[in-house]
Amino acid sequence: MKKSMLLVLTLMLSFALAACGQNNAAPNTAGTNGSTTDEASASNGGNAATSELSGSILAVGSSALQPLVDQASKKFMDQNPNVSIQVQGGGSGTGLTQVSGGQADIGNSDVFAEEKLDAAQASELVDHQVAVVAMAAVVNPDITVDNLTKDQLVQIFTGKITNWKDLGGPDQAIQIVNRPSSSGTRATFEKYALGTKTEDLQGSIQEDSSGTVKKLVSETPGAIGYLALSYLDDTVKAVKYEGVDATEENVANGTYPVWAYEHMYTKGEPNEVVKAFLDYMVSPDVQGDNGDVVELGYIPTSKMQVVRDVDGNITKK
Amino acid sequence: MAQSGGRKKIQPHIVEEWTGKIYASFCIVLLVVTIFSMVYYVATKGLSTFVQDGISLGEIFGSTNWKPDGEPPMFGALPFILGSFSTSILAALIAAPLGICAALFMVEIMPKFGKKYLQPVIELLAGIPSVVYGFVGLSIIVPFYRDIFPGQGLGILAGATVLSIMILPTITSIATDALSALPPGLKEGSYALGATRWQTLSRTVLPTTMPSLLTGVVLGMARAFGEALAVQMVIGNAPHIPRSLFESTSTLTSVITLSMGNTVMGTTQNNVLWTLALILMLMTFVFVFIVRWLEGRAKR
Numbered sequence: 001m002k003k004s005m006l007l008v009l010t011l012m013l014s015f016a017l018a019a020c021g022q023n024n025a026a027p028n029t030a031g032t033n034g035s036t037t038d039e040a041s042a043s044n045g046g047n048a049a050t051s052e053l054s055g056s057i058l059a060v061g062s063s064a065l066q067p068l069v070d071q072a073s074k075k076f077m078d079q080n081p082n083v084s085i086q087v088q089g090g091g092s093g094t095g096l097t098q099v100s101g102g103q104a105d106i107g108n109s110d111v112f113a114e115e116k117l118d119a120a121q122a123s124e125l126v127d128h129q130v131a132v133v134a135m136a137a138v139v140n141p142d143i144t145v146d147n148l149t150k151d152q153l154v155q156i157f158t159g160k161i162t163n164w165k166d167l168g169g170p171d172q173a174i175q176i177v178n179r180p181s182s183s184g185t186r187a188t189f190e191k192y193a194l195g196t197k198t199e200d201l202q203g204s205i206q207e208d209s210s211g212t213v214k215k216l217v218s219e220t221p222g223a224i225g226y227l228a229l230s231y232l233d234d235t236v237k238a239v240k241y242e243g244v245d246a247t248e249e250n251v252a253n254g255t256y257p258v259w260a261y262e263h264m265y266t267k268g269e270p271n272e273v274v275k276a277f278l279d280y281m282v283s284p285d286v287q288g289d290n291g292d293v294v295e296l297g298y299i300p301t302s303k304m305q306v307v308r309d310v311d312g313n314i315t316k317k
Numbered sequence: 318m319a320q321s322g323g324r325k326k327i328q329p330h331i332v333e334e335w336t337g338k339i340y341a342s343f344c345i346v347l348l349v350v351t352i353f354s355m356v357y358y359v360a361t362k363g364l365s366t367f368v369q370d371g372i373s374l375g376e377i378f379g380s381t382n383w384k385p386d387g388e389p390p391m392f393g394a395l396p397f398i399l400g401s402f403s404t405s406i407l408a409a410l411i412a413a414p415l416g417i418c419a420a421l422f423m424v425e426i427m428p429k430f431g432k433k434y435l436q437p438v439i440e441l442l443a444g445i446p447s448v449v450y451g452f453v454g455l456s457i458i459v460p461f462y463r464d465i466f467p468g469q470g471l472g473i474l475a476g477a478t479v480l481s482i483m484i485l486p487t488i489t490s491i492a493t494d495a496l497s498a499l500p501p502g503l504k505e506g507s508y509a510l511g512a513t514r515w516q517t518l519s520r521t522v523l524p525t526t527m528p529s530l531l532t533g534v535v536l537g538m539a540r541a542f543g544e545a546l547a548v549q550m551v552i553g554n555a556p557h558i559p560r561s562l563f564e565s566t567s568t569l570t571s572v573i574t575l576s577m578g579n580t581v582m583g584t585t586q587n588n589v590l591w592t593l594a595l596i597l598m599l600m601t602f603v604f605v606f607i608v609r610w611l612e613g614r615a616k617r
Contacts, residue, residue, distance in 0.1 A: 063578075091578025093587075101582075116581050175469060180554065181386050182579035182586065199384055205471060205565045206554035208575050212455065219460060220469060 054082030055273035061088075061095015061108030062184060064210075064228065065262040068131060069108060069281075071292045076280050083273055092116065092184040099265050100125060105274050107265040110184030112310040125265040130281045131298035133228050134259035135189055136246035138214075138236040140223045145169040147240040154194050156224060159201045164222060176204040177216045177225035183208065188260040189226045191312065193241060226258075230297020248299055254306035254314060261308070262298065356598070363595030366392075366588040377592060383556035385576075385586040392589045394569075396558045398596065401568040403473050404548060405541035408480035409488075413534045415481075416488030417523075423489075424496040425518060436493065443486035451550030454479035459551055468563030471553035476568070479547050484537035491533030495526045495615075528615035532608050539604035543597060545570035569593050 059069050066089045073085035090098075092109040093116055099107025100121045107113075110133070113122040137148060145167050148156075155161040156174055165171045179186035181200060190197055200206060205220075207213050210231045217223040218235035225236075229246060232238050238246055241258060250256035264281065266274060286292050287300040294300065308314050366372050372392055380393025419439060423431025458478050463470030499522060507517040523530070553565025554575055567575075573590050580587040 089578070093579045093581045097582045180575040180579065182576045184579065197386055199387065200556050202555065202557040202560070203469070203564050204553075204555050205469065206567075206575065208549075212550065215455065216471075220463070 052082060053080045053273050053276055055271075056084040057086070057106065057274055057277055058104045059085065059087045059095075059106035059108055059264070060090055060098045060104040061106075062092045062110045062262065063089040064110050064133060064185060065108040065131070065264075068262070068292055068296050068298055069106075069264070071296065072281055072286050073277070075285070075292070076277055080276070083277070085277065093182065096125075096265065099267055102267060105266065105270070106278075109263045109265060110260060111187050112261075112263065113265055114310050115187065124267055126267075126269060128264045128266065128278050128281070129261040129301050130264050130278075130286075131262040131293050132251065132259050132301060132304055133188075133230075133262055133298055134246060134248070134251040134256065135185065135193070135226050135228055136232060136238040136258070137193065137224060137226050137241065138217050138232065138238050139225075140217055140219075140221060141235070141237045142221065143169050143172070143224075143237065145239060147243055149242055150193065150195065153241075154196060154198075157190075157194060157198045158196075172222040175220050175223040176201060177213050177220070177223050178204050178206050179213070179226075180206050180208055184260075185210075185226075185228070189258065192260070193226070193258040228297070229299075248303075251299055252303045252305055254316070257314075259299070261301070359591060359595050359598055362588065362591035364592075366585070366592040370585045370588055372585070372589070377589070381558055383572075385589070390585065392585075394589070394593055394596070396556055397567050397569045397572050397593060399558055400473065400552070400566045401542055401570070401597075401600075404476040404480060404552070404568055405538045407473065407477035408484060408541045409534050409538045411477060411481035412485050412488055412537060416485050416533065416537070417492050417530055419485075419489050420492030420496055421518060421522075423493055425514075425522065436490075439486050439489045442482065443490075447483065447544060447547040448550075450479050450483055451547035454547060454551040462563055466563050468561055469553065469565060470563060471551055471565050472559055472561070472563045473552070473566060474562040475551040476548045479551055480541040480544060483544060483547065484541050487537040487540055488533040491536065492526075492530050495529030495533070496522065498529075499526060526615075528611045532611045532615070535604055535607050535611065539601055539608075542600055542604070543570065545574045549574055569597050573597075 057073075059073070066087060070087045073087055077083055077085055092111055095104065095107035095109050096113055096116050097107075098104035100113075100117060107125070109116070113125045113127070116122075117125075137153060139145065143164055145164060148167070152161065152167060156167075157176060157178075161167065162174055163171065164174060178200065179189075205216060207216060210227055213225045214227055214231055214236055217225045217227075227236070227238075229248065229251075232246075240246070241256065244250055244256045246256055246258070251259050264278060266278070269275075270278060280286060282301070284291065287302050288294075291300070305317055306314050307317055366377070367374065376392060377394045378398070379395065380391065381395045382391040382393040383396060384391040419435065423435050454475060458475050459470040461470070462468075462472075462475055503521055503525065504517055507521045512520070548568055549571035552568060552571055554567050554571050555565040556567050556572065557565075559566040573593055576586070577590055580590065
């Protein structure tokens with residue numbers, strides 16, 4: 001009994017000490033994921049005079065982009081046996097933090113770095129756009145509504161319309177299946193489909209993974225959510241946005257606006273090995289009709305007939 | 318004799334003893350350093366919300382407005398704290414009677430069958446990964462609640478149900494140990510006085526083992542409090558206090574796992590998440606303290 005008291009007291013004391021130490025602790029924006037630093041520093045070695053590439057690359061970040069980088073990296077490693085590439089998830093925020101702090105060689109992100117980091121940090125990063133992901137609003141298959149305008153979507157996601165009958169559908173309460181407010185997917189949907197930030201409403205559902213969102217939308221009566229095009233199938237019903245079908249074609253020619261680039265950021269210009277890998281990511285092997293980008297349901301950047309900058313201005317190529 | 322001559326060979330058992338001592342102390346030091354640096358790290362990151370970002374304690378603990386992206390951003394964590402407590406307490410309320418009754422059955426009523434079949438089955442529950450629990454909850458429990466109760470199915474009760482199955486093995490195995498450790502004389506005395514089995518169990522066995530049984534329940538609650546993935550999948554994750562047991566809400570763990578990867582280190586939102594982690598850790602210490610206190614009572 002006495003010993004246990006001592007243990008608890010010791011822990012309390014350590015808190016008190018921690019609180020005192022706070023003042024001189026650095027802001028520590030770099031993040032201190034010990035395990036990743038070794039790999040990152042290891043990549044700076046390697047590849048001397050030989051033309052053969054060797055070294056290791058650590059790519060961290062967006063879980064939406066992870067499958068593509070993962071698959072491409074395996075093929076790249078087959079071609080270059082001396083290169084080892086590690087691909088980790090963790091979210092766009094983690095990817096950007098780690099590449100900015102130097103723990104990772106490549107930071108994968110669903111959003112522009114300027115949207116997450118402050119301007120000084122973002123300006124150090126070099127953007128490599130490797131694919132485009134488009135999103136569609138999806139509803140439960142029992143909902144008869146086929147088309148939603150921007151205004152209607154905003155009213156749904158801000159809670160002003162709460163029943164499908166107001167939109168010409170069945171008398172069924174609307175159930176929002178959203179993403180967490182910090183997620184890159186949600187940021188894209190809010191920016192390009194709604195044009196406004198929304199708050200988490202009482203009773204709305206937030207799920208992180210596309211699989212769970214799809215499952216909930218397909219099962220919950222009156223549910224509405226949004227998914228990347230690669231996740232669409234018969235279990236959910238994709239609705240048109242402003243009368244435009246969410247298809248790859250409409251995204252490429254610029255008529256369907258709800259899409260975003262998948263970014264692979266490096267800090268400054270990449271070294272030889274990282275550059276070779278990034279070049280491979282945009283090569284026809286990966287981006288072509290039989291490449292990994294198409295296979296995994298992303299849209300190749302080469303197919304896009306429009307270009308969008310960080311402020312959302314769209315220009316024809 | 319051996320110690321006197323400096324050149325004499327050191328005897329093997331001394332070497333063994335010292336190797337053992339050094340190895341053991343190394344392990345202990347490593348453990349202590351790891352624990353303390355973790356506590357220190359979480360505490361510094363968690364407290365920077367108040368020191369660096371100037372958010373008041375009252376806002377975190379007293380406000381129900383969680384709008385990290387709002388203008389101005391608001392960080393009321395009360396819905397998460399309430400969500401964590403309500404799910405874990407409810408889970409313990411569901412699991413405690415089941416676990417204690419199962420232990421009574423295995424120890425007192427059918428020791429042979431219980432030890433041979435029931436105990437391995439219950440212990441097996443402890444080995445199932447939490448993502449499996451979450452997925453089962455999402456595929457079976459949530460649709461079940463959605464069909465029979467008004468609401469979405471997701472929410473506190475779905476979370477508590479999943480958690481109660483997860484903490485059942487903890488409660489049961491501790492209760493089993495406590496009941497088996499009871500001196501047989503107590504029960505025999507009770508029977509000798511003419512008490513029935515029910516009277517013996519309810520008036521003698523349960524009251525004497527109560528502190529140990531509660532230890533199991535509190536440990537189970539601690540586990541429920543810290544469980545993240547399974548809860549996150551079935552609770553819905555809306556940052557609001559729900560109006561019913563079947564409405565989407567959040568816990569401390571679910572909001573951390575949902576947002577940690579998407580926020581940038583050093584930003585206010587990230588720091589607030591660390592504060593939530595600090596609250597979780599402090600709560601775990603409280604649970605450990607309660608367990609110690611109960612154990613102290615059990616020994617008396």
